[in-house]
Each structure stands twice: as C-alpha cells, then as structure tokens.
Amino acid sequence: MPRFAGKGYKKRPLRRYGFFIAVAGLIALLLLQTSPRLSQQIEPVRTAASDQLFHMSKPSLIDQITGASAKDQRIIELEARVRELAQYEALALSMAERLEVYEDILNMQGEPSSAEVTARIMAEADGPFAEALLANAGSVNGVEVGYFAENDRGLVGRVVQVGLRSSRILKITDFNSRVPVMGESSGLRAIMFGGRDGDGRLTDQPEAGAFIRGERILTSGEGGLFPRGVVVGTVQGQGNDLKVDLAMSKGQLGYVRLKKSPLIPAPEALDSLGETVEPNEAELTSTASSGGQP
C-alpha cells in the first residue's frame, strides 16, 4: 500500500488548523441563519442549487430496472379507467352547468377555478429536518409560491419555494405544517399539523362538539391558503387525541397536481367621496399568503 512519507507529516498542523477553521466557519454559517433577514438572503442560493441539482436528475436506475413492467401494467389499468370515467365526464359537465345556473339564481359565490400544473416528483426529503418533495415544475411552468399540491387521493402540501424549473412542496406531514380543516359530517373546524408517525394531528378544536370517528376531513378554506373542500383524510382516535389518517398516503406520490390557491380580494377601502378603491395586486397576494403556512 502506498504510504505517506515526511511530506504529509510536516503538513499535519496546517491541516489541523484548516479543519478547525472549517468547523468554526460552518458553525458561524449556521448561527448566521438564525437571523431571519440573513436566512432570507441565503434562500436564493438554495433555490438556485436545488434547481440545478434536480433539473439534472433522471429516473433512478433501480426504478428503470424494477419498475418498467409494473408501469406498463399500470398504464393498461389507467387506460381502462379513463374509458370507464369518460362516460361520467359528460354527466359531470351537464351537472356543472346546472350548478352554475343555480348559483347564479341564488347569487352564491362559488370557489373560483384555478390554474393547474401536473408535475413529477423528482426527490423526497423525509429526513429529520423537513418533510418536503421536489417537483420538476417551476416558475417557467407558471408555478408560484403558495400553490397547493394534491395527488389522486387528496392534499399533499403547499409550494414553499419555487425555482426556474423546480419547486419545493412542504408536505402536510411536516411538523411545522398547519392546515385549516373541517369535518365533512360534523362541520367542526380545527387546525391540522403533521404528526410523528406520518399522520395528521388536530389542534385548536372547538370546545363544543366532537369530530366523528371515521368522518372525512376536508380543507375549510379559512385563511385562503387552500380552497374549501379538498380531501385531507379521515378522523381516527378518540377524545382529544385525534389523528387524521391522511388520504394522500393511500395514493401514489410520483406525480402531483399543483394548483393555484384562490385569492380572496381584500375588502375595498372607501375614500372620502364614498367611492370604492380597487385593491392592487400586492394587496391581493398578501391577503392570500397572510394566513400562516401549511
């Protein structure tokens, strides 16, 4: 085996200094990020890095080796499903038309239609720091911070960072996520956050009334981060220790639909002459994003 001679030995103290300087530098970098302002300045670097890293990534080798035949089978199944669902499409269209007429008659404000992008999940980060997904759609595809993500079963999370060709989705299973939800049957409201075992936990529950075990949990639309009525999961557990069995975990996480959250217009301000003043774009955006984070 090759061995170092005297050259390496002489360099040893310098290496030791280098090591301690590097450690001190990294600790300083970590401490600097405790300042929100400095942390925000680092964010563009992180966004650019993740953009470059994940734009380059391709489907994994293992995926190609083990998943090819399963995917073919899945495509056949999905094609059959599409044929089956096609007959419901016409029915749904006619019902939507009728619903629109009814809403007009009742002067009811329905959920506004939203922009939609389907993206492939390029990477998952279920590590100790954050539970996030990286999707291969970014600002060039029209994705913006605040878009929410759902898979074939239900809500997945919310876009918290957008690069040119990639976006980071904070999953609803993350401890720091907060989703305003309601029970489909009971109509009770609560806030859901990510639990320790990949499920959701309900907090800020109403004092009167209780969620019904097994009832579906939907987004309540409060705060304007998510539209009303997106499926989140079903209630499990009893008493105050309620868990939400998340619907998204029963579906696939290979692809997600990124949808724009509805903008709630700020109330018009009245000027001195009694005329309404239209809110500008910045006000609209701030209204939609001021309700916390998922």
Place this chain on the structure above:
Amino acid sequence: MSRAIAPLSMIARWWTKARPRLRLAVGTVLVGIVGLMGLTPNVFFGTTVSWPYMALIAAIGWGRAGLGFSPMLVLILFGFAQDVTASAPLGSFALVNLATYGLKAGLYQAFDAERSPGVSYGLPILILFMGIIIVWLLASLSSNHVVRFMPLFASFLATMFVQMIVAPVFDLGVRAAAGREAML
C-alpha cells in the same frame, strides 16, 4: 470458478496499488451515485427503505488516514448538497460530515496505533452513531421541537450495514500520523 474470481483479484491488485488521490476520487463518485439514487423515492414492493448516509461512511473511511484538505473539501461540498436536498439550514450536514471526519481522525490517531480489532471494528460504529446524534441535535434545534429518532436510527442501521460492505472503497491507503510515526 477461478475464471470468475480472476477479474475480482485483478481489481483488488489494482486497488492495492492505487494512489490516495485516485482512491479519494473513486470514493467521491460512489458517494455521488448512491446519494443521487437516494433522492428518488425509495419504495420497494410497498416498503420505504431507509437510505444510508454515504457521506458519513466516506468521512469515517477517509478519517482513518488522518486529516487532509481534499477529503475535507469534498465532505463540505457533499454536506452543502445534502443541506439543499434535506431542506436543512445551510452548513448543517457539512458540519456533521466534518465533525465525524475529525472525530475519526483524532480517535484513530489516539487509539489505533496497534490496530486492535476492537478499535478497528467498534470505533467506526461508535463514531457513526455520534454523527447520527449530531444530525438529530441539529434537526431538533433548527425546527424547535424534538424530531423523531427512530427514522434516524433506521438510517444509522442502514449506514452501518453499508459501511461494513463498502469500507475498503474509502480506505485511502495511508494511516493516521501516529500509526505512520510508529512505522517510520
């Protein structure tokens, strides 16, 4: 049978003669490949597989040769890439990798002069565990709550398992200064 073994023995001979810089490059490529594979969803037959921290394995392997600028630089760069992928504060994984590397270099310099089996096999596991503990501490501190330890422990077991298999790839072919002094 001997025909099948022949290419392997040829690789082994080539690896024995390989210079430290080439060994470092091979290790770097391996960490990069396994790390990129780990970014894709690791679900096999419906079960999510814990992915090993390859950079920690590299830190432990390279640390045995004592401190060096090239391994330090590579570990810091891998750390930044891990920070980006894991949504961790920038510098967290670089610090973990570097701390593990320094710990291994220091402890081997202190205890591995005689190359006792206990130190050779036990110390990497202990240092790996300490590295995982640092990850857990940093994650808990940065997110303001105690993060779950079990997924990290699963990753530790996966890392330990992989480390036992691929350890020779991260042997730079030189020993820490104390060992060298003893030999010289």
